[in-house]
Amino acid sequence: MKRIYCLAALAVLFASTSAAPAIDVAPAGAAACSGCHPMSRAVETPFTRLTGRNPADIVTATQEFRTGQRPATVMGRLAKGFTDDEIKAIAAWYAAQKE
Amino acid sequence: MTRHHVSRRDFLKRTTASAAAVTISAPAIAEGAPGRVVVVGGGFAGATCARALKRINPRISVTLVEASHAFTACPFSNNVIAGLRELKAQQFDYKRIEGSGIEVTFEPATRIDTDARTVVLSDVARVPYDRLVLAPGIDIRWDGLSGYTEAAAERMPHAWRAGEQTLLLRKQLESMEDGGLVVISAPANPFRCPPGPYERASLIAHYLKTRKPKSKILILDAKDAFSKQSLFLAAWKELYPDLIEWVPLSKGGRVTSVDPSTNTLTTEFGSHKAAVANVIPPQKAAHIAAVVGAANKTGWCPIDPVTFESKLQENIHVIGDASIAGGMPKSAFAANSQAKACAAALAKLLAGEKPEEPKLINTCYSLVAPDYGISVAGVYEPRNGQLTDVKGAGGVSPANAPRSARQLEANFANGWFKTITEEVFG
Ligand SMILES: Cc1cc2nc3c(=O)[nH]c(=O)nc-3n(C[C@H](O)[C@H](O)[C@H](O)COP(=O)(O)OP(=O)(O)OC[C@H]3O[C@@H](n4cnc5c(N)ncnc54)[C@H](O)[C@@H]3O)c2cc1C
Numbered sequence: 226m227k228r229i230y231c232l233a234a235l236a237v238l239f240a241s242t243s244a245a246p247a248i249d250v251a252p253a254g255a256a257a258c259s260g261c262h263p264m265s266r267a268v269e270t271p272f273t274r275l276t277g278r279n280p281a282d283i284v285t286a287t288q289e290f291r292t293g294q295r296p297a298t299v300m301g302r303l304a305k306g307f308t309d310d311e312i313k314a315i316a317a318w319y320a321a322q323k324e
Numbered sequence: 325m326t327r328h329h330v331s332r333r334d335f336l337k338r339t340t341a342s343a344a345a346v347t348i349s350a351p352a353i354a355e356g357a358p359g360r361v362v363v364v365g366g367g368f369a370g371a372t373c374a375r376a377l378k379r380i381n382p383r384i385s386v387t388l389v390e391a392s393h394a395f396t397a398c399p400f401s402n403n404v405i406a407g408l409r410e411l412k413a414q415q416f417d418y419k420r421i422e423g424s425g426i427e428v429t430f431e432p433a434t435r436i437d438t439d440a441r442t443v444v445l446s447d448v449a450r451v452p453y454d455r456l457v458l459a460p461g462i463d464i465r466w467d468g469l470s471g472y473t474e475a476a477a478e479r480m481p482h483a484w485r486a487g488e489q490t491l492l493l494r495k496q497l498e499s500m501e502d503g504g505l506v507v508i509s510a511p512a513n514p515f516r517c518p519p520g521p522y523e524r525a526s527l528i529a530h531y532l533k534t535r536k537p538k539s540k541i542l543i544l545d546a547k548d549a550f551s552k553q554s555l556f557l558a559a560w561k562e563l564y565p566d567l568i569e570w571v572p573l574s575k576g577g578r579v580t581s582v583d584p585s586t587n588t589l590t591t592e593f594g595s596h597k598a599a600v601a602n603v604i605p606p607q608k609a610a611h612i613a614a615v616v617g618a619a620n621k622t623g624w625c626p627i628d629p630v631t632f633e634s635k636l637q638e639n640i641h642v643i644g645d646a647s648i649a650g651g652m653p654k655s656a657f658a659a660n661s662q663a664k665a666c667a668a669a670l671a672k673l674l675a676g677e678k679p680e681e682p683k684l685i686n687t688c689y690s691l692v693a694p695d696y697g698i699s700v701a702g703v704y705e706p707r708n709g710q711l712t713d714v715k716g717a718g719g720v721s722p723a724n725a726p727r728s729a730r731q732l733e734a735n736f737a738n739g740w741f742k743t744i745t746e747e748v749f750g
């Protein structure tokens with residue numbers, strides 16, 4: 226009985242705080258970009274960082290990769306798998322990420 | 325143990341303040357509780373998933389159950405075999421993961437009590453879960469190739485799980501005399517890292533070309549086609565003429581038995597006595613998957629493409645090499661991508677929300693030489709119950725690319741390993 230009481234109290238606690246920090250689930254596809262473009266500053270790689278960037282730049286670049294206007298080793302092949310709406314959502318999400 | 329991220333004093337203060345609400349109804353409890361997730365296997369899939377979950381919702385309690393204190397990565401282990409890199413560069417520990425609010429338990433999971441939703445560890449310690457993530461990688465099918473036993477692997481290494489096996493194969497190549505025959509046996513699909521055997525042949529050829537130029541590599545294959553085939557074949561012609569011979573299934577390439585006492589591999593067409601034999605045997609999802617009943621008769625685990633939940637076991641999600649992920653290959657890149665999508669789905673499910681349809685990426689870089697990289701890429705989404713290639717996207721590096729593009733891709737390959745290992749273990 227006591228245990229149930231505790232669980233219920235915990236539930237209240239979490240229910241009351243859960244409204245504040247919403248669950249930050251990245252839009253479809255966004256999490257896959259960080260397989261190459263690092264989220265962390267601690268790593269030095271030839272891939273650019275997408276975090277904290279102007280979203281319009283990411284959208285434009287991706288569109289140009291898709292048409293082949295912008296030269297690429299791999300981004301052309303990847304960009305073709307995303308719609309404009311998807312890329313806009315991904316770019317907005319990265320723009321809002323600190324690190 | 326930082327299960328709830330709330331100090332006891334805070335907890336008491338706040339619960340007293342809201343004591344009137346303690347008669348809350350049962351469904352609200354389910355909604356408010358952040359939940360407990362246990363991840364079994366701390367490789368590319370499991371460690372990524374544990375971290376991604378904590379990042380999405382720090383209130384979820386996450387326990388990572390991993391058999392070993394040190395992880396040895398397979399990607400770039402072919403460089404170790406070819407003497408281009410040391411095994412140390414492949415090894416990672418779990419300190420940073422432990423430091424990010426995840427409880428790491430270094431014991432193998434031996435059994436899972438699905439009724440009690442509890443993972444049973446070797447010393448009978450138990451870890452309860454609301455949702456379980458299985459990310460145990462592969463096991464060798466020791467009954468899959470006649471003569472290929474665990475003892476045989478000490479003479480004819482597979483080197484398909486990185487570590488001692490990797491060093492053993494390297495040592496055998498180093499002590500081989502010039503003019504020796506290296507035989508690589510490649511398995512039928514599906515198996516871990518589809519371009520891996522051919523990258524390995526390439527980098528061994530790179531080593532032999534300068535050190536032991538009279539030697540030869542014979543690839544005996546249980547398939548008629550392989551990943552990035554035309555790129556590999558063209559590059560071999562250019563870089564290693566007459567050094568590598570590939571024998572496909574239809575030309576008698578399938579190895580039917582091996583004999584470690586004579587280092588001989590036998591196909592339907594004849595026998596090959598090797599100076600160095602690298603047997604890449606048939607594989608299956610690691611043992612625990614079968615123990616819990618998440619693997620089907622193929623040996624791999626069928627999953628839902630949105631949540632990665634097992635089609636055979638409720639509340640158990642399978643990611644990485646152990647899963648049947650539709651069009652996605654068994655790669656570290658895919659494992660990492662699946663893990664992040666699975667974490668997002670779990671966070672939603674635990675909050676009582678509907679998971680969104682994910683979109684995933686895979687890219688496998690292969691080195692044909694240290695400065696010659698090629699890749700295969702794909703974008704995937706759930707369609708008809710499977711993770712399916714998005715049409716018009718993906719594919720392999722162009723056939724007619726200049727050497728400068730191969731050099732660029734070799735740089736990106738190295739960069740990829742740094743990015744991914746930083747995200748997983750850094
Ligand atoms: C030679 C070679 C080259 C490769 N190159 C590349 C490459 O360039 N790019 C790429 O993307 N992929 C590459 N791969 C593939 C890549 O290594 C795998 O796809 C990847 O490791 C799969 O990740 P995973 O998490 O599913 O399994 P793993 O990384 O194997 O992790 C599984 C973990 O689970 C643990 N475990 C298993 N059972 C239990 C249990 N019962 N209890 C507790 N812990 C358990 C294991 O100890 C292990 O740490 C390569 C593979 C090989 C062999």
